[in-house]
Amino acid sequence: MAMQHNGKNGFGLVDLVIVVIILGIVAAITVPRMSRGARNEDPTLLHHSVATLRQAIARYAEEHGGVYPGATDGTAATFIAQLTLFTNEAGDVSTTRDEAHPYGPYLPDGIPPAPFGAHKNSTAVWIDTKHTPPIVDETIGAGWLYNPHTGEIVVNAIPPAATDRKEDRTDLCLSRTDSPGRTKEQVTRLSDIVHALKTGLTFSSEC
Numbered sequence: 001m002a003m004q005h006n007g008k009n010g011f012g013l014v015d016l017v018i019v020v021i022i023l024g025i026v027a028a029i030t031v032p033r034m035s036r037g038a039r040n041e042d043p044t045l046l047h048h049s050v051a052t053l054r055q056a057i058a059r060y061a062e063e064h065g066g067v068y069p070g071a072t073d074g075t076a077a078t079f080i081a082q083l084t085l086f087t088n089e090a091g092d093v094s095t096t097r098d099e100a101h102p103y104g105p106y107l108p109d110g111i112p113p114a115p116f117g118a119h120k121n122s123t124a125v126w127i128d129t130k131h132t133p134p135i136v137d138e139t140i141g142a143g144w145l146y147n148p149h150t151g152e153i154v155v156n157a158i159p160p161a162a163t164d165r166k167e168d169r170t171d172l173c174l175s176r177t178d179s180p181g182r183t184k185e186q187v188t189r190l191s192d193i194v195h196a197l198k199t200g201l202t203f204s205s206e207c
Contacts, residue, residue: 114143117157
């Protein structure tokens with residue numbers, strides 16, 4: 001004999017729709033965060049790269065009478081050579097250490113690559129003697145900008161401002177359609193989302 005069930009079991013159509021919408025909202029929040037984490041700069045790497053360059057520049061100047069690397073002729077080639085090869089007190093370079101070239105190398109592994117930006121992984125250096133500190137210009141095909149007169153060096157990239165990232169918001173924005181006086185509400189619980197869907201609220205991507 002076939003058994004009959006009198007009570008309602010499982011989800012109704014409305015419940016399934018709500019679940020699908022909730023999953024979509026969660027995905028819209030988490031996916032940008034995951035992709036952003038994969039593509040954005042690593043703060044630790046940025047700090048390490050900049051610190052390595054600045055320490056090398058400072059050490060060179062300390063051992064060369066306060067003259068910064070690259071200042072002798074203002075070229076990127078001299079800047080790189082004086083940091084990566086052996087030098088004498090005047091800044092003349094040599095591929096081998098000897099009594100005449102006792103200093104360096106300050107960057108034995110070479111110029112560190114730019115950690116992020118349009119020229120990520122570039123070790124090229126662009127000389128900027130007009131600005132203190134150098135001004136970022138991503139149209140320049142170099143990972144670093146350097147002023148040999150002041151010893152200032154910066155990565156040639158514009159980091160995204162954390163305050164401008166809407167996806168960093170942990171709340172969800174709702175635009176009420178039934179109450180003009182309350183145009184936006186912050187919703188942080190799934191129960192609030194379900195209630196919102198049942199009471200005629202529409203989700204807004206702008207906060």
